[in-house]
Amino acid sequence: MHADQVDVGADVVAALVAEQFPRWRGLPVRPLASTGTVNALFRLGTEIVLRFPLRPFADPGLDAELRREQEHALLLAAHLPVEVPEPLGLGAPGAGYPGPWTAYRWIAGETAAADQVGDSDAFARDLADVVVALRGMDTGGRSWSGTGRGGPLSSQDADVRASLAVSGGLTDTVALTELWARCRDTPRDDLTDVWIHADLMPGNLLVRNGRLVAVIDLGAVGVGDPAVDLMPAWNLLDAGARETYRRALGVDDATWERGRGWALGQAVNALPYYVDTNPVMADIARRTLRAVLG
Structure with missing residues (x-):
């Protein structure tokens, strides 16, 4: 969708998870079909969704932006009458992917x-x-x-x-x-x-x-x-x-x-x-x- 898009595969995601979140090592990783325009999505096990920005170079402040998004998730969860994503972790750049990424609890729907x-x-x-x-x-x-x-x-x-x-x-x-x-x-x-x-x-x-x-x-x-x-x-x-x-x-x-x-x-x-x-x-x-x- 974007000229500067970075594609990441499930094998790369699995390696990043194993390195940065050892407690999740071994959980199956599968890509999720999505019509979204900002992130590639992966299901990790049954309870976690991983979000990898498609354009990790587009914003030099991306790490701060993702941290702020997770702070907002915690804030909104205390006030809204519906579920919002529960942040579980913030990943760092690694082999095969050059930017930060996030982990949230899966919401069925x-x-x-x-x-x-x-x-x-x-x-x-x-x-x-x-x-x-x-x-x-x-x-x-x-x-x-x-x-x-x-x-x-x-x-x-x-x-x-x-x-x-x-x-x-x-x-x-x-x-x-x-x-x-x-x-x-x-x-x-x-x-x-x-x-x-x-x-x-x-x-x-x-x-x-x-x-x-x-x-x-x-x-x-x-x-x-x-x-x-x-x-x-x-x-x-x-x-x-x-x-x-x-x-x-x-x-x-x-x-x-x-x-x-x-x-x-x-x-x-x-x-x-x-x-x-x-x-x-x-x-x-x-x-x-x-x-x-x-």
Whole structure:
């Protein structure tokens, strides 16, 4: 998926585990099929999942970033009404893989999709409960860090416009350009930042028996605009459940429009990038763009 991607095999993973975590030596390692775009996943035994960043050279602060992700996992576990990944270890670079990697306890479930979600309104309410819990966590007075999602939509303008410029054959860029300008320029009267997951994509939500049971992939967690966590309204939920989600969160018109903008921006950036390399991500992007225009 990425020009600078590092591929790692199960034999290399097994050797790294044996060297760095001797207590797990001998547990079987098998790669997991995934449509994710950040990590290669491996099942270690029955209780552990290993995450190897696909682009270990992309961020010189990757080790600190992974440590922060594990700290966030512990913090969120104490507040959210669903499971989050439990950190079990942080691996170091070694033979065959040049970067840090992580170990978490395995959470059983299927990624959220229309055929996995039972009652879509109940799912929307479950997801809203997670977002309400996030928003209720103490930020300690912190605000958006200045990077990633969570700041003003204008911070995404250059990337969105560049993606729109190369997507003419993929989606309705004329309508999306007009909508983007409207969302981007929607004022934010309440500047109070809250805790946000910031990447509530279908692949980061796990369901069992049709109900939401876990929120995973906490790499984007931080403090920022609450509108960011409205993205599932368009990237996952149908029209009826979308309104259920909005009512459960008590969202005003301006916040809703910014949320639409965040969903638009994520999708239009993903579509041209993954159209040839990750069909599932491209399909989610197309569905999202249809929804934001609806």
